[in-house]
Amino acid sequence: MLRAKVRELARDYRKANAPLTPERLAKGIGASFEIAPIPTDGMFDFDRGRILIAEGQSLKRQRFTLAHEVMHYLIRHDENLLSDMHEEYAGDEFEETLEALCNLGAAEMLLPSENVKATLAKKGLRAKLIPDLAETHQVSEEVAAIALTDQAAHVLAVIAGGRPLKVLFSSRSEFFPARPAKNAEVPKDHALALTLATGLPFQGEAPLPKHQRPFLLDAYAKGGRVYGIYRTKPN
Template identity: 30%
Template structure:
């Protein structure tokens, strides 16, 4: 999926919303773009009528990522081998989940060039700051930056985008999106609450970047030791975090 996405992006004049539709595959197939109110849905691709629909009421950065996601659906449907492998391996709800995951990977591959990714990783490593830099420099959502990083990082690292949910005094800081390096068997479920004393909560409250020995706050209550790098985005509404499980780093703290 990443190969398909990067090949598509290489033929684009730019990465703005209009230019994303200029790829040869979409132009050759006559795929068109329409904006319309879609309620809670961000977008959709209708292969029968060859039209990509984008929610006109969504934020511009969300519209751009959604467009790249729907273009990835077109790319996937055009690759018979990949499509066949998916249907041979998965079925039902699991198949739909895998397709959506791959299209998120494709969207990140389209919107975040290799040169940008390499520069960010060289400067900041697989950290919360790295996600924030990808969001700022590639003008993508936090989840897109997270998906892109998890595709290229190694080691024993978990990544998370966290934000408050709920209303009033009941608002709780929770995991909104998460990912992990290929070799990590643990994962953080969306909706996992962040404890009040955790560095992620402290970073949100203070607006300060934090790097400290702490733990992964699993939903079950288990606290796995980890080196945590946390970077608030400055709005007071979102925090980017990485959890390094490498015993060598923990032992050197």
Template identity: 30%
Template structure:
């Protein structure tokens, strides 16, 4: 799927909404209100529908996702393998996952991710720059960057939120928490969404100062465990993009 999507991205004139569709001959792009749905591909009528009421960033990812559906349906070998291996609801889940993989590969081709890693290393800034350059959500950029990152690195996007339920301090002023997290191939764990960032942690320092912070510190697991890590925190528009480099001392 990644190879199909990468080849598609290489032959379209641009990666904006109108340039993306030009690689599918005879397929029309239409925008319309779609309620809770982001988009759909109608192979019978050769139309991709995009919800006109979603954010432009979301529309672009949805278009790349629906293009991936078209690419998958056009590859008889891949489609046959999927139907031989899965069926029913599980088949639909796998197809949706593959189309998300394809969308990421279209919007963030390997050369773009390689350029980010070469220029900035596996850092919070690399995550922020990839999200900006590819015009994708930080979570989409995070998973793509983590997949291509060598070594043991855990990425996270943090923002302020009010704690709820049984969490310590629930109902108090908003605190910095993890929104999404994911690690490279060498990392088998992540920070759970909603995990609070301790006030003394360098990620909080980056958020409060609005300045990048690079410091030897730790991964703040919800359990209270503090895994040593090299922290690179890069604040951008009310959020902090973070990488935790898990060196040998950090259990990477």
């Protein structure tokens, strides 16, 4: 229910402020934005009505961060939605849920779910769709991963890259006991690492990085990164 409300909130904002250039993203809530040397990806200075975006991010990532901060504002000012969240969550769990919902809303703003559904209907859910959707719709790969996994139950996405190979992003899913932490190193003998090393797609069973329990994994490598879609095993 919360996720549906957040999607609707983001969808309405996108329609009211299209085309969603960075300037229009911020202006729609009466805010400005600037690139600044801050320690986090982004932050909202509510007192000054100003969104700060960290230096060093790609333009696509900056746009996602900006949309994420706009979602913080929209959720904060939706009394019914905020009340529903407080009824279900508290403390750290509330904060984690808020961050996940802001990510979901940002993805809906930048990559409409109807576009994702149309792609999935044609091609099915595969790891290759993460970079493909990001390139086609000019959004960050994080946005593509969030949008894809939001359309299917029992799935989790992982993006890894760098040397040594580390987790750059992982989506959240209530159907997995844990999620790989950002910057967690991927072992050299892990299916994700082997997919990147060989360039060959992988379909089979593998654990999440730094975990032991195996799940079904579809992995694909491109441009020095490897993308994984994990599924829970059918009962």
